[in-house]
Amino acid sequence: MTNSHYIAGRWVEGQSSDCISVNDPALGQPFAEFMAASVAQVDQAVAAARSALPAWKTTSASERAAYLRGFAEQLGQRREALITLQMRNNGKPRHEAEIDLDDAIATFGYYAELAEQLPAKNRDVPLAAPGFTARTRLEPVGVVGLIVPWNFPLVTSAWKLAPALAAGCTVVLKPSEVTPLIEQAYGQIADALGLPAGVLNIVNGKAETGAALSNHNGLDKLSFTGSNSVGSQVMRSASAQCRPVTLELGGKSAIVVFDDCDIDQAVEWIVAGISWNAGQMCSATSRLLVQDGIADALLPRLQAALENLRVGNPLTEEVDMGPLTSQAQWLKVASYFATAREEGLQCLAGGKALDRDGWFVSPTLYTDVPKHSRLWTEEIFGPVLCARRFASEEQAIAEANDSRFGLVATVCSADLDRAERVADALEVGHVWINSVQAVFVETSWGGTKGSGIGRELGPWGLSAYQSVKHVTRCLA
């Protein structure tokens, strides 16, 4: 594959001197490579989006909705290829790759519906003062840059593309260099649907390409999902140009288990919250807070459940968990295992890389982790669970909130009044009660504190790509 960038409705070869290798993490070997987009090609993509904007933003909302439904249908038609590619390039187990595809399809369908409702949102505003009328117009923000990571490539891009196109924005998408082939489907679908040239552009590349996009003065907004360190650079670029930015960043989320829980059920939720996508989730519930009364019974069962997870190559084995997606991530997780050994943490399960080819690690559990430990405070982005015990509801809330992040949390309790009370007290963007990682397109996604700025999904995800205009007329 050489024509890997979609600019102004055409597939083009990358003109940078930087080569992108696409790897199979289960083997630790590349299976494709191509040249990254050059800075000049990023310029061309932004220029294409700019020239497509006037026509695209004046298309009817129902026309845009039809395109979005087309994206949903066409994703479905590419089902097997997209599932296989996610398994091969991300290392996702089949059932997870299927869920990601279904999520992306649902996202395009949902924003098609919201697009159709847009004309009704442009309405008169009742005024208390006599002599004037006023009306609201929701307008597209304009040309937006979208920069995404590698852990849920189909989904994260759908969460940005669908509302941006629904709002009438034109876009330049920069996928992660770790998983650059998956989002090419969006360009192929744009081709198949006859989406006007320049409405959707895709430039692939590493940090240099991302920086060329986020620093570009031809954008009206930048929406970024990724790490806090890069998010902070993206925010600096936005601030230099006084331009709006949405940031979906990292997390170090808590799962709080009260002692009235069914232990087997709680173990299932805890394991899912740390092993799904091999723990490479911004929303991984990687800090387990377990109440004193249940801890001694729960921890051995949790240890057994983690040790029994089937870890392997999703393309050739029945697995519960695949490899980490990149060698860099594998090395990072291994460095936390080393830190845990240096800190003398008590390891109940895992704590090591698997002795086989590919970037595999064991599902890991550390217990009684001190609050000051780097493993308790930092986002690891792997299947590494740290546990602490608590006595009271107040203590659980205080410890859960004692983090610079604020993305999600899970509360497990048979006492639903308590669970709701704790949910209200947690300083995060999304709380699950007696469930884990259930994300619905109608609800919001995003965090408080260091986990970001803004919200995706739901009507909030659409608002992120809209500008509110009021027209006020004097009747005199």
Ligand code: NAD
């Ligand atoms: P990353 O920040 O390294 O990269 C994200 C994207 O930014 C990639 O496309 C990358 O090429 C690009 N990039 C790198 N340097 C850049 C620069 N200087 N300027 C502009 N763009 C640049 O993150 P990652 O390793 O790909 O993803 C993991 C991180 O993403 C984790 O911290 C995770 O928590 C976060 N994440 C957050 C959410 C959320 O919804 N809050 C969802 C998924 C992932």
